[in-house]
Amino acid sequence: MNLQLRNKLISIFVIVWLGVFYYESTCVYYLQPLFKRELPRMKFLFPPAGWVMFYNIEDNFGYAEVYGVKDGNPQLIDPHQILQTRAIGYDNINRNALVTVLSPGMDQSFCPYLKRRFPYFEKFLVTDVEYPQLTEEPFDRRQEVVYQCAGSQAYE
Amino acid sequence: MNKIWNRLFLEERPSIGLSFFRIFVALTVGLHVIPSFFHLDDNYLSGAFKTFNTDFFPIWFINGVQQSPDWLVIAFVVGFYVTWFFFLIGLFAQISCVLMTACCYYFYALNCFHIGTLSWDILLVTLFLMCISPYHGDYFSIDALRRADIDAYQKPRPFFTQRLLQLQIASTFFFTGLYKITGEGNWITGNPIYYLMNYPTQGVTKNFLLKEWMAVHPHFCHIVGLMIVCTEMSLPFFLFYPKTRRAAIVLGLCWHALLVLTLDVPAIFFFLFPAQLLLFIHPQAIVDWINVKRRINEQSPRAKVIYDGSCGFCRSSVRALEVMDLFKKLEYVPGDQSLKEMRLELPDGKNYGGFYAFRRLTWILPMLYVMVPIVYFPGAGIVGPLVYGWIARHRYLFPVFYACKMGDCVR
Numbered sequence: 373m374n375l376q377l378r379n380k381l382i383s384i385f386v387i388v389w390l391g392v393f394y395y396e397s398t399c400v401y402y403l404q405p406l407f408k409r410e411l412p413r414m415k416f417l418f419p420p421a422g423w424v425m426f427y428n429i430e431d432n433f434g435y436a437e438v439y440g441v442k443d444g445n446p447q448l449i450d451p452h453q454i455l456q457t458r459a460i461g462y463d464n465i466n467r468n469a470l471v472t473v474l475s476p477g478m479d480q481s482f483c484p485y486l487k488r489r490f491p492y493f494e495k496f497l498v499t500d501v502e503y504p505q506l507t508e509e510p511f512d513r514r515q516e517v518v519y520q521c522a523g524s525q526a527y528e
Numbered sequence: 529m530n531k532i533w534n535r536l537f538l539e540e541r542p543s544i545g546l547s548f549f550r551i552f553v554a555l556t557v558g559l560h561v562i563p564s565f566f567h568l569d570d571n572y573l574s575g576a577f578k579t580f581n582t583d584f585f586p587i588w589f590i591n592g593v594q595q596s597p598d599w600l601v602i603a604f605v606v607g608f609y610v611t612w613f614f615f616l617i618g619l620f621a622q623i624s625c626v627l628m629t630a631c632c633y634y635f636y637a638l639n640c641f642h643i644g645t646l647s648w649d650i651l652l653v654t655l656f657l658m659c660i661s662p663y664h665g666d667y668f669s670i671d672a673l674r675r676a677d678i679d680a681y682q683k684p685r686p687f688f689t690q691r692l693l694q695l696q697i698a699s700t701f702f703f704t705g706l707y708k709i710t711g712e713g714n715w716i717t718g719n720p721i722y723y724l725m726n727y728p729t730q731g732v733t734k735n736f737l738l739k740e741w742m743a744v745h746p747h748f749c750h751i752v753g754l755m756i757v758c759t760e761m762s763l764p765f766f767l768f769y770p771k772t773r774r775a776a777i778v779l780g781l782c783w784h785a786l787l788v789l790t791l792d793v794p795a796i797f798f799f800l801f802p803a804q805l806l807l808f809i810h811p812q813a814i815v816d817w818i819n820v821k822r823r824i825n826e827q828s829p830r831a832k833v834i835y836d837g838s839c840g841f842c843r844s845s846v847r848a849l850e851v852m853d854l855f856k857k858l859e860y861v862p863g864d865q866s867l868k869e870m871r872l873e874l875p876d877g878k879n880y881g882g883f884y885a886f887r888r889l890t891w892i893l894p895m896l897y898v899m900v901p902i903v904y905f906p907g908a909g910i911v912g913p914l915v916y917g918w919i920a921r922h923r924y925l926f927p928v929f930y931a932c933k934m935g936d937c938v939r
Contacts, residue, residue: 379538382688385660386537389692393653397703401711413583416633417656419649420583423703427713429720435730451730457567457642460559462792464642468730472579472641485577489570506726507746 434502436470440493474500483521496521540684542811543663550664552803554616559795564642573598578639585637593637604634618669622662629655647796661689673848682815697804698764705760715753722749736790767808780805822856829875830859837862841926852895869920883916
């Protein structure tokens with residue numbers, strides 16, 4: 373390829389790339405508040421919320437606990453049994469991956485999955501465990517059932 | 529202005545650093561994605577528990593991918609393994625990178641639960657930059673052997689890919705720090721490190737040595753938090769300023785080691801980011817260092833590789849050895865047809881032949897280090913000589929790219 377043409381193409385790519393990269397990096401937390409409106413976003417490439425690694429860590433903490441019920445007795449299911457996929461070098465459970473199942477609408481996908489993974493149980497209780505103030509009140513532990521998954525009949 | 533622009537992006541520099549980086553990108557992708565294939569039924573097949581990243585993908589794309597029958601998912605798994613391996617070894621490096629990235633997107637859209645993290649999004653940005661340039665296949669690759677270019681390690685290439693990767697990691701550091709102290713970030717108003725130390729086991733922090741002590745020392749945690757923000761925001765400038773660059777790279781490497789030791793963070797943190805920091809080393813400095821070592825080795829007694837100089841396959845194999853011989857540790861001596869196998873004579877007088885010569889070479893040539901576990905695998909001492917012997921007996925029948933170009937691949 374002609375050297376001048378190659379350099380022109382590279383220059384155009386670099387300018388477009390840098391523009392989009394820094395626009396996407398600042399859009400959610402800086403540009404949108406500045407322009408006071410939702411700005412168009414680019415799909416398929418950049419982290420949707422920007423580079424938000426550990427940017428907001430509060431004193432409260434919540435996670436999910438799942439119980440299987442057999443003969444009326446609820447038993448806590450080890451989260452590593454629920455999510456068997458192991459990552460290399462870190463533990464997905466310790467990254468609180470299971471908390472996702474508490475999001476609205478997740479029961480549609482999670483209940484059939486639990487039923488398939490643990491046919492032994494009659495039903496499941498998906499609970500939210502919250503520590504509202506870990507450093508001030510470390511023993512203030514609150515737990516509530518977010519949704520229940522019915523027995524096998526419902527999914528067979 | 530033109531001069532600065534040229535220097536930043538258009539100037540040609542050796543691509544050896546980028547080639548080295550390719551291996552780490554491949555390892556990161558593999559270590560992140562492959563474990564999710566071990567439980568295909570839990571993660572990707574019908575009946576799997578799935579979550580979708582609708583902020584990253586448009587709904588129509590996710591819906592389209594969700595229509596995949598199980599056989600298509602399995603086909604993509606096979607496709608991923610093949611293209612990932614090709615990318616790792618640098619065989620058709622650019623096209624394999626593009627296809628592997630396409631597979632990554634497919635699995636991300638199919639189910640983002642296991643592989644979809646912020647670090648994964650960052651990795652996809654890196655992969656995109658790798659896809660647009662073929663230069664990462666210049667060295668440490670099968671492509672380099674196919675091209676048989678002895679100067680591949682110092683081939684000058686436009687520097688823009690490496691520069692954009694540098695900017696990517698520097699910006700990641702900077703914005704990560706900035707987000708912590710502006711907007712919704714609470715690293716000045718709150719005490720995030722202190723909170724983290726008090727989280728239960730699901731809370732990202734590993735059980736490292738000082739954790740319990742830090743959990744009852746909030747002031748210390750606050751100072752550590754502020755130091756983290758300062759480091760993240762200043763590191764990019766130190767990385768780009770030549771006088772502080774070396775220290776900044778070391779600091780960045782220590783930084784990631786600390787992250788891995790204290791937090792449950794994805795594979796990307798200990799494979800991709802440290803390697804990406806090494807991209808700040810000027811490639812010409814690496815080449816100059818290699819050339820100094822080559823000159824020193826050329827003047828010292830070297831190991832001799834004696835081969836059949838009348839066989840095209842042997843000559844092309846020696847050519848491949850020359851490409852791999854980054855530090856010129858070997859001397860190549862053509863022998864005659866009566867030579868039944870390659871011989872390796874070390875300066876200390878030791879002699880090796882055939883498979884055992886090849887086995888010794890895996891210790892000498894950096895690009896063959898990966899073969900060490902294979903050639904020393906139990907049973908390799910029995911199978912290896914048999915395979916080598918068969919190849920040596922049929923060496924005149926092998927068609928080889930380089931030999932064929934010379935017109936003597938079959939004799």
